[in-house]
Amino acid sequence: MVTFFSYTSKFLYRHVAKPVLFSMQPDGVHNGMLAFSKVVQKPRIMRRMISGTLAYKNPSFLTQTIHGITFHNPIGISAGFDKNIEMLPMLRSIGCGLMEGGTVTNIASKGNPRPWFHRLPSTQALVVHAGLPNHGIDTILARLASIPAHVRGDFPLNISTAPSNVASIDTTKKMIADCVAGLKKIKKSGVASMVTINLSCPNTTAKEPFTNPKELDQLLAAIDKVKLPVPVFLKMPNQLSWRQFDGLLKVAVKHGIAGVTIANLVKNRSLVDIKDPLADTTLGGISGRPTFAPSNELIRKTYQKYGDQLTIIGVGGVFSAEDAYEKIKSGAHLVELITGMIFEGPGIVGQINRELVTLLKRDGYTHISQAVGAHLRK
Ligand SMILES: Cc1cc2nc3c(=O)[nH]c(=O)nc-3n(C[C@H](O)[C@H](O)[C@H](O)COP(=O)(O)O)c2cc1C
Incomplete structure (x- = not known):
């Protein structure tokens, strides 16, 4: 019955909602979807109905405990979809195994002038030029602290x-101090299960200084002193040469970083179709x-060299269970997505989880962890 509803919702999204939504400017659609979610996620009965229709549960195949956090399934929403972390109840209800909220910053920012988003339908892609708009850490943490425990549940x-991304934070030293100030607030609030430092936003005025090993070392040395009680991940840039990427991973390992999220948006348009x-x-x-x-290649190489030291969250171009499985077999324990959900609708998370179990069974696995890095054991 749940499968029936799930496939019906996918059909309706693809053939009814998507043609309407895709005829509108993407920034407006994103705002509308946020406003809709904020209303719909409030009543418990709506959350129950959404979860009953869309979420898929199979703990014996899909639940993993990593760095002490229980993930009921491996599929999460990537950073940038919910920049102010206002949709946690909704994302939990549709059956996500985790959410990466933000990117949030210590000082609120309006981001770049609109439009932030352009759709590339034939490419199955978006062009993103948002520039880290968000309400600021204080406001966002206060809102998160007000979510009732039963609504938050054990959702990571x-x-x-x-x-x-503001004019006053204009040197590497100031950027480090600002990032540390934000992390101290996150630590004090106790609302995060884990934190990710976004090293690689391609749309800010600062030009990604922390994608250089020397600056990254300085940033992580300062973060070490915060002594965060939760695992710290780094959101890695895409399309770096392995030599450059490995240079950053070496620094991450030196500082005891728990894992890396691979990877962010692609910048070099000439290298992609x-x-x-x-x-x-x-x-x-x-x-x-x-x-x-490009993200799969970096995941594979990272797993090959650092599989026993860094947990990998695989991100980029996931539209189906096969795509997620490819990232898992390349070395990812967890998978996050955004564009796939925008193109396929909110049923995509449950559907990927359901079909992942079929793929695991097909390959003779009894738990998802057995498939992690399978490509490298051939
Ligand atoms: C609308 C949009 C906004 C994004 N904003 C952020 C962000 O604030 N922080 C971040 O680390 N990544 C951001 N990203 C990058 C995504 O987290 C992800 O790395 C990238 O989109 C590849 O995944 P996808 O193909 O599933 O969308 C954004 C992506 C999109 C599409």
């Missing part, structure tokens, strides 16, 4: 943070299908 919340017209004047990084192959 990964808070993504970065230096504030873009099937839609896209003017050079349309600024921003590209999500979705073009991120899939």
Whole structure:
């Protein structure tokens, strides 16, 4: 019965909602969806109905405990979908195994001038030029603290943070101090299950200084002193050469970082297959299908060298269970997505989980952990 509802919701999204939503400007659709979610997620009966229709549970195959956190399934929402962490109840209800909220910053920021998003339908991608807009850590943490315990449940919340994208934070030293100030507030609030430092936002004025090993070392040395009681992850850039990427991983391991999220948007358009017209004047990084192959390659290489030291969250171009499984077999314990949900609707999370179990059974596995890194054991 649940499967019937799940496939019906997918059909309705694809053939009824999506044609309407995709005829509108993406920034407006995102705002509308946020407003809709904030209303619908409030009544318990709505959360129950959504969960009963869309969520898929199979603890014996899909539940993992990693760094002391129980993830009921491996599929989460990636950073940027819920920038102010206002949709936690909704994302839990649709059956996510975790959410990465944010990216939030110590000082609130309006982000770049609109529009922030452009759709590339034939490429199955978005162009993103938001520039870390968010209400600021104080406001966001206060809101999170007000969520009742039964609504939050044991849903893992990964808070993504970065230096504030404001004119006054204009040197590496100030960026480190600002990031540390935000992390101290997150520590004090106790609302995060884990935190992710976004090293790689391609749309800020600061030009990603922490994608250099020397600056990253300085940032992580300062973060070490905060003594966060939760696992710390790094959101890694996409499309770096392995030599550059490995240089960053070495620094991460030196500082006892728990894991890496691979990877962010692609920036170099000439290296990926873009099937839609896209003017050079349309600024921003590209999500979705073009991120899939480069992120998988970095996941594989990272798992091969650091599989016993770093937990990998695989991100980029996941539209199906096969795509998620590819990331898992390349070395990811957890998988996050955004563009797949925008293109396929909220039923995608439950559907991926359901079909992942079928794929695991097909390959003779009895638990998801047995498939992690399977490509490298061939
Ligand atoms: C609308 C949008 C906003 C994003 N904002 C952020 C962000 O604030 N922080 C971040 O670390 N990544 C951000 N990203 C990157 C995603 O987290 C993810 O790494 C990338 O989109 C690839 O995944 P996908 O193909 O499933 O979308 C954003 C992506 C999209 C599509």
